[in-house]
Amino acid sequence: MKRLAVLPILLILCTTLFAQHPSIREKTQGFTQNEGFFTYYWDEVEGKIWLKIDHFNHEFLYVNSLTAGLGSNDIGLDRNQLGDNRVVYFERRGPKVLMVQPNYSYRASTDNSQERKSVRDAFARSILWGFEIAAEQNGAVLVDLTDFLLRDAHHAGRRLGAGDAGSFSIDKSRSAIYPEGTLNFPKNTEFEATLTFTGDKPGQEVRSVTPTPQAVTLRQHHSFVELPDDDFRPRPFDPRAGYFSIRYQDYSTPIGSPLSKRFITRHRLRKKNPSARISEPVEPITYYLDPGTPEPVRGALLDGARWWNQAFEAAGYQNAFRVEMLPDSAHPMDVRYNMINWVHRSTRGWSYGTSVVDPRTGEIIKGHVLLGSLRVRQDYLIAEGLLAPYRESALYGDDNPMLEMALARIRQLSAHEVGHTLGLAHNFAASTNSRASVMDYPAPRVSIGADSTLQLEGAYDTGIGEWDRAAITYGYADLSSAPAPADTLNRIISSVLDRGLAFISDADARPPGGAHPQSHLWDNGEDAVEQLDHIMEVRTIALKNFSESTVQTGTPMAKLEDVLVPIYLFHRYQIQAAAKLVGGLHYSYNVRGDGQPHPVPVADSVQRNALGALMGTLSPQTLTLPAHIIELIPPRPPGYYNSRELFNSHTDPAFDPMGAAETAAHMTAELIFNRSRAARLVDFKARDINNLGLGEMLDTLMVHTWQAPPREGYQGSIQNIVNHVVLYHMMQLASNKNASSQVRAIMNLKLEALREWIKNEAAEEAPTEQRAASLLYGYRMLEQFKEEGKILPPTRPMPPPPGSPIGNDSPPFLQCHFH
Known part of the structure; x- marks a missing residue:
């Protein structure tokens, strides 16, 4: 009987012994260690990334994106395209580690922990992934990150299979970690993977841009980013100010006060000397241009983006906004770099400005512009149609009116999309205020000469408009020394209204049903x-x-x-x-x-x-x-086929x-x-x-x-x-x-x-x-x-x-x- 009683104890001890994880040191023997915001290990033999997690319930920002795209405007999977960004944290549950996304749309801004918990538990969280613990040491654990990185985080398969194009899914045998884009820094860790999507019924859009349309290979990027510190003061959203916003419901709000809280999205910017009328910033906002941009477009994009310094000067700053070329050693998806990307597609299409935003506060962490390279050629085409320029006597060198019009448009476009990444929405009423904003969509202004000739001088405006200066002042003026910040912001808006500057944005402007008589596109x-x-x-x-x-x-x-x-x-x-x-x-x-x-x-x-x-x-x-x-x-x-x-x-x-x-x-x-x-x-x-x-x-x-x-x-x-x-x-x-x-x-x-x-x-x-x-x-x-x-x-x-x-x-x- 005593022997039988000892047997369960031995079984428990053996099970516990075999269940113990190896140490991280043992597990990672022969792997390449990379230290930074997160420490990770590269197993080149197995092609795996192992992630060391030593802080649980500690929030950080997770961003997914594409670094190598499809080249189709219609499908929309562009090179250097940002995807989703969300606050997440790691939570340990027994043998598992869960990646948890808290729900910041519903909060309680109070010191009462039970009140915060009641709101937190009332609305669903999202668990994005679950990891099995493979090793453990001194409170830290090691997990295999590979499958997480090789999944379709960007939802590319869904867009590849849009319409009647069938179903596309990742072929793991043709997908792998991309070490050249996997990097580590003190405040951000970057991972990249080559993904191959396969499908048996590729649509025409896929067929037009891939060498073998049944196999579409893209590159996907993942960023783990340290969240900003608490030294950022959210700025109230005003519907008259022209900004995008974040919104959440705050259940600690007193009854009778608005439940929904709204704050504008903006970069962090402060004066070195807040009491001075003009001051240099503590740290300027710096954007970087894609080095793959050719001349003369490169110079035009730099010029147009730099116009924004005029607006920051009006807001009381000196040299607060800079635009430089991206260093060769930098990665465009590195969250530390605000980017202006020059993106090629098989057909012309929209450019757009996106941002990585801290959803807790509205702080813009990374501004990110994608400019379609064929847009400059379309403006050139329009100018050719207006001028019919190719007569025998017409020879164009440096004095080329078509090229000048196209480059003028690119300058304006650069400023426009950067404006979005500064937090600004469209202002489609600006054209009725003497082109008061680059945030409008401008049509080329064509004048008629005395001899009925068409002239393109001044087809597009130059520089930041009056509305842009006022909007940047609302969003970026340093209010740290203002005795009543709310009154200061209201005076800025009142000044805009007194000058008759109109602001009407997208929903009220786009055809066919818009009603506002001043808000038009182009x-x-x-x-x-x-x-x-x-x-x-x-x-x-x-x-x-x-x-x-x-x-x-x-x-x-x-x-x-x-x-x-x-x-x-x-x-x-x-x-x-x-x-x-x-x-x-x-x-x-x-x-x-x-x-x-x-x-x-x-x-x-x-x-x-x-x-x-x-x-x-x-x-x-x-x-x-x-x-x-x-x-x-x-x-x-x-060889010259019909097209749309x-x-x-x-x-x-x-x-x-x-x-x-x-x-x-x-x-x-x-x-x-x-x-x-x-x-x-x-x-x-x-x-x-x-x-x-x-x-x-x-x-x-x-x-x-x-x-x-x-x-x-x-x-x-x-x-x-x-x-x-x-x-x-x-x-x-x-x-x-x-x-x-x-x-x-x-x-x-x-x-x-x-x-x-x-x-x-x-x-x-x-x-x-x-x-x-x-x-x-x-x-x-x-x-x-x-x-x-x-x-x-x-x-x-x-x-x-x-x-x-x-x-x-x-x-x-x-x-x-x-x-």
Whole structure:
């Protein structure tokens, strides 16, 4: 019996003995040790990274990113692209170590530990990974980090398989640690891995940029970063100041006070001498330019980014903002470096400014800009279309107006994206304040000379604007010696308002449904209608001058269409600006007591003037391409394939001039028939019978399209196309389930009136075959709509090629700021 009693004890002792972990020293024999923020060991034989963890429940910042990308704007996996950043900590639970992400969206800012715990336990945390302890020594443990580093932290597989491209997943046999990008420093530890994603149904976007589309190899980066100290004072968010923000709910807030706390995102910046009007900073904000940027773009990017020093000087600093070239020894994803990256893609697209932000306070730890390299070439293309420069006498050396315009845009773009990484949001109303901000999207300003020549001098502005100076002062002025910081910030905002500087950002500006009459993308000037008239005149001159001299000698003539697209559609953004006046609403991000006016509809006369200008863009005369242009453009030769940059066509392989007119008419009609705009017109008319209403707008549209005197020939065909485009959009809005009942009621009333008009018109006139066909088509569509309540069959007008003078109408998964 005694022997039997001893047996369990022996089993427990043996189990405990065998369960003990080896020491870290024993486990890492033969490995390469790297000390820094975290100590890690590199096992070259097994290709593994082992991480030493000697601090538990100690928060740090974890950031994932890409260092080698796909090169596709549409998919969006760019070189040096930032991913997620989050606060995490390691927590030991028995034989495991968990990587835990606390929930900083819900907090209790109190000294009461139980109150903090009650909030912490009320909302979920996220455990990002679990590690098995492999060795242990003096309270520290060793874990295998390899699988954590080789997982798809950036969600690249999901984007590679978007649409019908099937499923992409990591092939571990073709993935490995990348030692060249695995580095260690006192305050940050950097890891990098080569990941190969495999899939059996790669989509066209993947096929276009990979040598073997079934195997896509990228590089993924992971950063473990020491969090900043507590010596950063968050600055309150003010909706009028133009900043991005962090937000969280603070459950220790007294009842009656706002539960949500908002603070702007900004870099840490302090004066050496806070009481001095002008002082050098304790530490300047320094950005570094990608050394892979070629000249002359390199010089332009440096110049544009350095403009921000003007704003910091206005905020009371001397030499507070610097831009230098990244040293050859530095890694662009090292969190210590604010970066301006020059990124190549197979197609043009957006640039954007992102940031690594401490979610606890809003402090920007790393500003990170990605600039698409093809944008400069698109501006050059637009300038070629405007100037038709390649005549025999035109030789360009250093004095090249196309290059100067393109570089001027790049300077502005550099400043714009850096502005996002300083914390600033878009200000799309700045163009109405004499280009008061680089945070607007500027259109090239084209002037018309006395001899009707187009001139590009001053196409883009130079330097930081008045709004930018004020915004930087709000975010970065040193308030440490201010007796009442809140009063100081309010005075800064009051000064902005007193100067009439408007601020309206993304949600209120982007088409098709924006309502603010000053907030537009890619526009110039205070008066949107006046500017539309000017743009249409520029367009007319450019089309008149368009010739084979628009492309260089030796270029296939079919390439003329590439240059024609942005010129024929040169008005596409100004019609967006003019359309916002119709059913437009003046308003601001006002707060109680600031004296700003309350929302008020745009003056009726302004709305009617804008509607008249929009009708001009639907005129057959406006949409008719000059015969000499049509005769110049042949089908594409071998090796020069169609692309999305060209007009969609009904006449392939031939160029389709009437298809181009259909596209342009579609752009205007889509804006006019926006359901929110239509509902505002109904509302404004109901509140003031003298206002332009939806019914009157439709009557005006009918007078300029279906009921206009019929034309013959080429312009007659374009007139019919415009009529069909208008009819399509009318029926779309009338059947839109998300439109208000009053909008749908008025639309159906006007459609029935149009049906009756067509019936009577066809009976009274003796139309040409072309006119008769158009009337019959419209009548039958309306008859079907009357019976079925929907379009049968749907005939959607052809959409325009990508635009945003430089970029696409739809950004990739990241917005400009992240923008």
